[in-house]
Amino acid sequence: MKRVTILFLKIAVIIIGIPVIALCIFGLPWVANEAAETHQELVCFIYSGIIGIYVSAIFFFVALYQAIRILSYIEKKKAYSELSVRSLKNIKYCAITISI
Numbered sequence: 001m002k003r004v005t006i007l008f009l010k011i012a013v014i015i016i017g018i019p020v021i022a023l024c025i026f027g028l029p030w031v032a033n034e035a036a037e038t039h040q041e042l043v044c045f046i047y048s049g050i051i052g053i054y055v056s057a058i059f060f061f062v063a064l065y066q067a068i069r070i071l072s073y074i075e076k077k078k079a080y081s082e083l084s085v086r087s088l089k090n091i092k093y094c095a096i097t098i099s100i
Helices: 003-038 040-075 082-099
Strands: none
Touching: 003 040, 040 082
16 A cells, blocks of 8 residues: 555544544533533433443544554555454454444
């Protein structure tokens, strides 16, 4: 693969992560506070849902990091190495955890 293509893919992975981290920092606390103020009886369910979203966001960022590692292995001509297979397995486990 050409270096320009790999750089484009790395930038695309970073751009995918930016809205998610912005949502985790700014959006979710605001939604949690608004929902807790309007629905006092459901506060424990709201906060447990928010915690679940944060946990799945952690695994999402781990998967994005593994994708960047795979792209760097491709750049170094180690696309079919044990390291890239391990990164793909980590992405698979992160996807399974996010799905659960």
